[in-house]
Amino acid sequence: MSLKESRWEELADIKRVLAKRDWFPGTSGNLAIKVDQQPLTFLVTASGKDKTKESNEDFLLVDKDGKPVENTHLKPSAETLLHVEVYNKTNAGCSLHVHTIDNNVISELYGDKGRITFKGQEIIKAYGLWEEDAEFTIPIIHNHAYIPKLAAEFGEYVKEDAGAVLIRNHGITVWGRNALEAKKYLEASEFLFSYHLKLLAYQSIK
Numbered sequence: 001m002s003l004k005e006s007r008w009e010e011l012a013d014i015k016r017v018l019a020k021r022d023w024f025p026g027t028s029g030n031l032a033i034k035v036d037q038q039p040l041t042f043l044v045t046a047s048g049k050d051k052t053k054e055s056n057e058d059f060l061l062v063d064k065d066g067k068p069v070e071n072t073h074l075k076p077s078a079e080t081l082l083h084v085e086v087y088n089k090t091n092a093g094c095s096l097h098v099h100t101i102d103n104n105v106i107s108e109l110y111g112d113k114g115r116i117t118f119k120g121q122e123i124i125k126a127y128g129l130w131e132e133d134a135e136f137t138i139p140i141i142h143n144h145a146y147i148p149k150l151a152a153e154f155g156e157y158v159k160e161d162a163g164a165v166l167i168r169n170h171g172i173t174v175w176g177r178n179a180l181e182a183k184k185y186l187e188a189s190e191f192l193f194s195y196h197l198k199l200l201a202y203q204s205i206k
């Protein structure tokens with residue numbers, strides 16, 4: 001199996017799992033996985049597809065500018081430039097973007113603050129933070145309609161090989177050194193969002 005084929009399988013596995021969780025409502029969401037570093041190429045989801053369906057046209061290979069490297073009728077995700085930021089600025093190997101109701105509500109509740117910080121939760125260890133008083137902060141950026149502007153603001157927070165950024169009333173983008181780490185960041189973030197919203201709801205009726 002070629003590197004491209006094995007990366008394709010890895011990304012298809014993640015897509016299948018996230019689809020089962022209903023994390024691609026209304027064709028939203030996009031996924032990417034690095035294939036080569038030099039020159040940079042990565043697989044990204046084709047734009048506008050129903051990501052709960054599987055086909056051999058789910059992903060296409062793009063270059064460091066997010067342009068297709070092979071002849072294809074497929075269009076790369078409209079948000080490919082955000083994945084470009086990740087692979088051009090870090091050693092990350094995988095980046096995932098999903099729209100969920102929980103991540104949208106959290107982004108609206110904390111959007112004016114520009115960030116949300118979590119602490120005192122065991123699952124923070126999923127971010128590689130093992131100290132008892134560890135904190136994990138997720139920045140929240142404005143949802144610029146013009147994707148190059150959105151990507152530029154997103155890129156300001158892409159400094160480490162793994163991380164997460166919320167886009168207000170839009171969704172979350174996470175990345176990690178490999179597919180497992182990116183998925184772990186995504187799942188930990190969605191766990192924390194859901195926990196936080198449930199806690200706020202119970203506190204409000206107490």
Ligand SMILES: CSC[C@@H](O)[C@@H](O)C(=O)COP(=O)(O)O
Nearest residue numbers: 026028029030047048049077078
């Ligand atoms: C219908 S969701 C809105 C989209 O513009 C976008 O935010 C998204 O996540 C999916 O776009 P795509 O081009 O399919 O990757």
Ligand SMILES: [Zn+2]
Nearest residue numbers: 028029079171
């Ligand atoms: Zn999106």
